[in-house]
Amino acid sequence: MSDQDNPSTDFIRQIIQDDLKSGKHNEIVTRFPPEPNGYLHIGHAKSICLNFGIAQEFGGRCHLRFDDTNPAKEDTEYVDSIIEDVRWLGFDWGDNLFYASDYFEQLYDWAVTLIETGKAYVDDQNAEEISKGRGNLQTPGTNSPYRDRPAEESLKLFKEMREGKYGDGEKVLRAKIDMAHPNMNFRDPVLYRIAHAHHHRTADKWCIYPMYDYAHGQSDALEHITHSLCTLEFEHHRPLYEWFVENIDVPATPRQIEFARLNLTYTVMSKRKLLQLVSENHVSGWNDPRMPTLSGMRRRGYPAEGIRNFCHHIGITKYQSTHDVGVLENEVKQVLNRDALRFMAVLDPIKVIVTNYPEDQVEEMDAVKNPENPDLGTRKVPFCRELYIERDDFMEDAPKKFFRLKPGGEVRFRCAYWLKCEEVIKDDTGEIQELHCTYDPDTRGGENPPDGRKVKGTIHWVSARHAVDAEVRVYDRLFKKENPDAAEGSFLDHLNPNSIEVKTAKLEPALADVEIGETVQFERLGYFCVDIDSTEDTKVFNRTVPLRDSWAKIAGKS
RNA sequence: AACCCCGUGGUGUAACGGUAGCACAACAGAUUUUGGUUCUGUUUGUCAAGGUUCGAAUCCUUGCGGGGUUGCCA
Numbered sequence A: 001m002s003d004q005d006n007p008s009t010d011f012i013r014q015i016i017q018d019d020l021k022s023g024k025h026n027e028i029v030t031r032f033p034p035e036p037n038g039y040l041h042i043g044h045a046k047s048i049c050l051n052f053g054i055a056q057e058f059g060g061r062c063h064l065r066f067d068d069t070n071p072a073k074e075d076t077e078y079v080d081s082i083i084e085d086v087r088w089l090g091f092d093w094g095d096n097l098f099y100a101s102d103y104f105e106q107l108y109d110w111a112v113t114l115i116e117t118g119k120a121y122v123d124d125q126n127a128e129e130i131s132k133g134r135g136n137l138q139t140p141g142t143n144s145p146y147r148d149r150p151a152e153e154s155l156k157l158f159k160e161m162r163e164g165k166y167g168d169g170e171k172v173l174r175a176k177i178d179m180a181h182p183n184m185n186f187r188d189p190v191l192y193r194i195a196h197a198h199h200h201r202t203a204d205k206w207c208i209y210p211m212y213d214y215a216h217g218q219s220d221a222l223e224h225i226t227h228s229l230c231t232l233e234f235e236h237h238r239p240l241y242e243w244f245v246e247n248i249d250v251p252a253t254p255r256q257i258e259f260a261r262l263n264l265t266y267t268v269m270s271k272r273k274l275l276q277l278v279s280e281n282h283v284s285g286w287n288d289p290r291m292p293t294l295s296g297m298r299r300r301g302y303p304a305e306g307i308r309n310f311c312h313h314i315g316i317t318k319y320q321s322t323h324d325v326g327v328l329e330n331e332v333k334q335v336l337n338r339d340a341l342r343f344m345a346v347l348d349p350i351k352v353i354v355t356n357y358p359e360d361q362v363e364e365m366d367a368v369k370n371p372e373n374p375d376l377g378t379r380k381v382p383f384c385r386e387l388y389i390e391r392d393d394f395m396e397d398a399p400k401k402f403f404r405l406k407p408g409g410e411v412r413f414r415c416a417y418w419l420k421c422e423e424v425i426k427d428d429t430g431e432i433q434e435l436h437c438t439y440d441p442d443t444r445g446g447e448n449p450p451d452g453r454k455v456k457g458t459i460h461w462v463s464a465r466h467a468v469d470a471e472v473r474v475y476d477r478l479f480k481k482e483n484p485d486a487a488e489g490s491f492l493d494h495l496n497p498n499s500i501e502v503k504t505a506k507l508e509p510a511l512a513d514v515e516i517g518e519t520v521q522f523e524r525l526g527y528f529c530v531d532i533d534s535t536e537d538t539k540v541f542n543r544t545v546p547l548r549d550s551w552a553k554i555a556g557k558s
Numbered sequence B: 001a002a003c004c005c006c007g008u009g010g011u012g013u014a015a016c017g018g019u020a021g022c023a024c025a026a027c028a029g030a031u032u033u034u035g036g037u038u039c040u041g042u043u044u045g046u047c048a049a050g051g052u053u054c055g056a057a058u059c060c061u062u063g064c065g066g067g068g069u070u071g072c073c074a
Helices: A011-021 A042-057 A076-089 A100-116 A127-133 A153-163 A211-224 A231-246 A271-280 A294-300 A306-316 A323-339 A441-446 A509-515 A550-557
Strands: A029-032 A061-066 A097-099 A120-123 A173-176 A190-194 A208-210 A227-231 A255-259 A349-354 A365-367 A378-383 A386-390 A411-414 A418-426 A432-440 A462-464 A470-476 A500-507 A521-523 A524-529 A538-545
Touching: A011 A042, A011 A255, A029 A042, A029 A227, A029 A365, A042 A076, A042 A227, A042 A294, A042 A306, A061 A378, A076 A306, A097 A386, A097 A411, A097 A418, A100 A120, A100 A153, A100 A173, A120 A153, A127 A153, A127 A306, A127 A441, A153 A173, A153 A190, A173 A411, A173 A509, A208 A432, A211 A227, A211 A231, A211 A294, A294 A306, A306 A470, A323 A524, A323 A538, A349 A470, A365 A441, A378 A462, A378 A509, A386 A432, A411 A441, A432 A441, A432 A462, A500 A509
Parallel strands: A029 A061, A061 A097, A227 A255, A349 A432, A470 A538
Antiparallel strands: A120 A173, A173 A190, A190 A208, A349 A386, A365 A378, A386 A462, A411 A418, A418 A432, A470 A500, A521 A524, A524 A538
């Protein structure tokens, strides 16, 4: 199943189709414009899939542009991670890699023109005065005392601002629009501020930096972007975006269209909060497998295809919805079910002795690598007298619907034999030590015996003599609340204290060959990805997502 | 009570004036050497009231509800 089966027909794509049909545009150009001040998350994936997806579907192109107009918050570390993440997601911008800082000179020249034509002025007020002068939602603002200073004076001051004559905050350049406008963005927005800060690309060349509103539309125009797609919070900025495009002699007229940003249950998405999780060590880093970042999901074992399919299926609207994280997990599971190789691993082992199995014998059992793709063939799994099974797969006082191992009961050991539990060995405290079982030689490979006996359950196992130890990190949701943002108190109050559980597991030996970054299925348990923390001696696995567990549901009910 | 945007099952999303469909979730069953997968079926919806129309989720009006906007962040 692929994305292409059902082409999207959201309102943005409809606008684009109309623009193509009417001849307004012959080629579609979009852009993904992150600010390099943090790591990309699943919300960005929605925007990436939208912008790059549209370029692919309509035979256009999509630029990657770093919106690097605020040196105080930005860093090359973020530039590098963003490039890596977009590539990993599966998109390519060819030669179209740009930076807003590439346009600083041109933006400066246009600002000069705005001053010359009386559409901008240098304001000497400080931030507080400007804020006060702007009025509020009910009351109009008042003009700055510097609003009507002669253009030549503003020109001189603006030049001096650039030359570094003033300190941070001493002066700003403002557009001269309307201090009583109902849209606050029109109350003489700031175009340039002074910031004596080191920029990760332009170094110390500049000490004045353009604001988002002033830089973004012009950058779009310079790149001949046809459709500038952004999230809903920029709706009020669109008229200003258009004002600049109209009042400046730009080479193209891009159109801004807004869509709803992605919200997911059981997580937070704001960069500020994600940064806080990292800096206060609630997680191990931006790429912690519990983070909604692309690097976290990659490390968790989410395939890029699953994320792309998710973004495709949630669609694009203006309705501020919250998607169930289960939908994402479902897309991930679909891809993994198709692709992941199957292995057996025991996370919470209990020993089984096969009392009637020869002490020194070892058999290599054949096990299918992936039932969804039988062409992949089989692997060998060693079977001997001592095994491990999952503690959950045995119950002394089992309910009727418990199809696994119980005293006197018989189950199939996957791809091996049918075993019957003869004796339960306990220690002084009553804790189960080991199980003594007998096997039926007529069931080799797990086949049905000739006498027509039936068995309800099949459980996984690992040979105790051949097992490889590994660390397994079992992850759960990072937050306990569906919406940690809306819940009472700080979002940090709702962190799930059990979002990670570390176990030492017993693996079948073939698992030793799985490489870092690969995701496999531990049969009956879930999907697990080899983590970068793995060493020569010990592999580390992250649980990507558990398999559906309908027994847990039945057990939970009774 | 300024201005702007948005209201379709539990959660999302389609239907472009003409049979309210799909996915996830839930429930029931079938298949199964993973209580996985797959397959079949069931339950649940157009925020409200008016209006236009042969016909309204769709167009209009009003109300109600949700969100956004008062950075020298993006």
